[in-house]
Amino acid sequence: MGKLNKNFKPQFGFLTREDVVIKVLSGGYGVKADKPCKQAESQHIQAEPQHVVPKKDVAEEVHEISTSKEITNHKLNSQDNHGPSQQETLQIMEREWNEVFKHSIRPIPFYSSKKNRHTLLHIWREHFDCDIEKWRSYAIAINGSEFLMGEKKKSFRANFSWLIKEETIERIKGGDYGVGDRELDMNRAEENRIKKVKEIGTVNKGFAK
Secondary structure (H helix, E strand, C coil), X not given: CCCCCCCCCCCHXXXXXXXXXXXXXXXXXXXXXXXXXXXXXXXXXXXHHHHHHHHHHHHHHXXXXXXXXXXXXXXXXXXXCCCCCHHHHHHHHHXXXXXXXXCCCCCCXXXXXXXXXXXXXXXXXXXXXXXXXXXXXXXXXXXXXXXXXXXXXXXXXXXXXXXXXXXXXXXXHCCXXXXXXXXXXXXHHHHHHHHHHHHHHHHHHHHHC
């Protein structure tokens, strides 16, 4: 500011010349390049992320926690809803059972109630491994027994509540009660249909008298 040469004090017009500006910025005329603004700017740039980043981290953390809970709930719901519901399971059991006996002259009907619901779901899991084919095979085994179908002894014919007892299931699966000694009704559907028609005709004649 005129200390180096007392006879020279720069005027504004001189200081705004392009060549002078460049020389001053490069340290000419005894200028010390402390660059306080750049340091302050650098500090400001570093300080700003330190202030902003934690907020982002908190927001992300909250989002991650929320997302984690949603994923956990989804997994739990997926486990709870994995496979058919209890009602759907009972419907599947009924459908497969009745399919096996639908051609029988005197079928053994499937039924579910509040009383036997727990038993049905229990044997479905423990004795048939939630497997439709195993349940169907059990119904077929029953249909293939003269004794169980009431054709061996007129005094006995298996009923559904007895057939879903655990000890009965194990014995039938083991081949007891003559399983396999009877032609399946599904294999003689037409024959059974004719017999049904004749029986209905006989009953109707009896009412006519």
